[in-house]
Amino acid sequence: MSSRACWQTFPPGRSTVSTRVRVLQVFLLVLATLGIVAGAMNGEVRTVITKAINVCLQCIGIG
Amino acid sequence: MTLRRTAFQGVTGILQNSWFTGFLRGRIWRGSSKAVCIPGLNCYSCPGAWGSCPIGSLQAVFNRASDRISMYVAGLIGLLGIVLGRLVCGWLCPFGLIQELLYRIRSRKVRIGPTRLRFLKYAVLAVLVILMPLLVRDRFGVGDPWFCKLVCPAGTLEAALPLLALNASLRGAAGWLFVWKASLLVATLAASVVMYRPFCRFVCPLGAIYGLFNRVSFVQLTLNEDTCTHCGACVAVCRMAVDPSHDPASAECIRCSDCVAVCPVHALSLGLPSAQRKQRTVID
Ligand code: SF4
Numbered sequence: 467m468s469s470r471a472c473w474q475t476f477p478p479g480r481s482t483v484s485t486r487v488r489v490l491q492v493f494l495l496v497l498a499t500l501g502i503v504a505g506a507m508n509g510e511v512r513t514v515i516t517k518a519i520n521v522c523l524q525c526i527g528i529g
Numbered sequence: 530m531t532l533r534r535t536a537f538q539g540v541t542g543i544l545q546n547s548w549f550t551g552f553l554r555g556r557i558w559r560g561s562s563k564a565v566c567i568p569g570l571n572c573y574s575c576p577g578a579w580g581s582c583p584i585g586s587l588q589a590v591f592n593r594a595s596d597r598i599s600m601y602v603a604g605l606i607g608l609l610g611i612v613l614g615r616l617v618c619g620w621l622c623p624f625g626l627i628q629e630l631l632y633r634i635r636s637r638k639v640r641i642g643p644t645r646l647r648f649l650k651y652a653v654l655a656v657l658v659i660l661m662p663l664l665v666r667d668r669f670g671v672g673d674p675w676f677c678k679l680v681c682p683a684g685t686l687e688a689a690l691p692l693l694a695l696n697a698s699l700r701g702a703a704g705w706l707f708v709w710k711a712s713l714l715v716a717t718l719a720a721s722v723v724m725y726r727p728f729c730r731f732v733c734p735l736g737a738i739y740g741l742f743n744r745v746s747f748v749q750l751t752l753n754e755d756t757c758t759h760c761g762a763c764v765a766v767c768r769m770a771v772d773p774s775h776d777p778a779s780a781e782c783i784r785c786s787d788c789v790a791v792c793p794v795h796a797l798s799l800g801l802p803s804a805q806r807k808q809r810t811v812i813d
């Protein structure tokens with residue numbers, strides 16, 4: 467009996483794919499975390515909060 | 530399962546928008562929690578919203594000449610995508626819930642199978658969320674959030690309607706743009722009565738991004754090929770036009786788990802790959 471996760475639909479061998487995808491998952495997880503930290507250090511949080519605490523005129527159709 | 534999911538969507542939707550003072554006074558929350566994006570398409574100008582909309586925030590960063598490259602917002606969206614994929618759409622997005630509730634209204638239903646129209650959301654993402662906010666600028670070098678400005682029905686419903694209802698000055702400023710956006714909202718809501726989540730299937734740029742993560746996210750829909758009899762029950766129940774018995778990792782799957790509940794031989798499951806690996810090790 468075999469159980470297949472959907473990311474294992476990639477050819478070829480299941481175990482190889484599974485390891486590759488696991489590596490990709492961890493890589494993307496680390497990349498996203500680094501992005502959050504780097505962006506925060508770069509002042510991006512200020513841009514987000516400045517936009518979010520003021521009424522967005524474009525969102526409500528008058529800007 | 531459907532009711533449990535609806536209850537979960539309802540509770541999380543209310544929690545994300547529970548600054549009730551905003552609804553009473555026609556104001557929005559101005560606290561530091563707005564620095565963080567909430568998972569679904571939830572307008573940051575909704576009077577009750579505690580957090581920021583990922584798509585609005587992404588455009589805000591692209592709009593500023595000094596930023597241009599987004600790492601913080603893209604990282605937050607990526608983090609949610611890599612962990613959950615489109616589970617966010619099925620369980621955490623208030624605008625998805627609103628469309629689902631409208632679909633419950635008794636009426637004739639239109640069922641659209643897999644169609645190329647699904648690629649429209651990627652075009653919306655590329656043009657209105659990324660390219661135009663990056664490239665179209667006024668003489669001061671400032672851009673516009675074009676998706677919010679021209680399309681987003683979530684913003685019209687969650688922000689424009691309550692704020693304009695409670696603010697005479699904002700009401701006075703509403704013009705043709707508001708009429709256009711309100712028309713799109715009405716069309717989206719009307720279509721949602723006869724069709725399951727039309728905005729999610731064909732237009733939403735956030736669903737498009739999360740969909741790209743569906744094949745690699747930690748949370749997965751799993752098919753046990755040996756158990757599956759290809760009876761078609763899962764295909765019949767899926768309203769996102771996915772065939773989980775052939776492609777459970779489809780970018781269209783919102784991980785609602787309706788197919789899991791209906792499978793007569795329990796060949797489908799929703800969960801974390803680590804558990805599946807352990808199961809395979811034991812069984813193999
Ligand atoms: S596709 Fe967009 S609107 Fe639909 S549930 Fe996902 S994030 Fe929300």
Ligand code: SF4
Nearest residue numbers: 757758759760763792
């Ligand atoms: S319902 Fe179950 S058995 Fe039937 S096709 Fe889908 S996964 Fe296979």
Ligand code: SF4
Nearest residue numbers: 767782783785786788
């Ligand atoms: S494939 Fe299953 S979990 Fe995915 S959207 Fe369809 S019914 Fe929901």
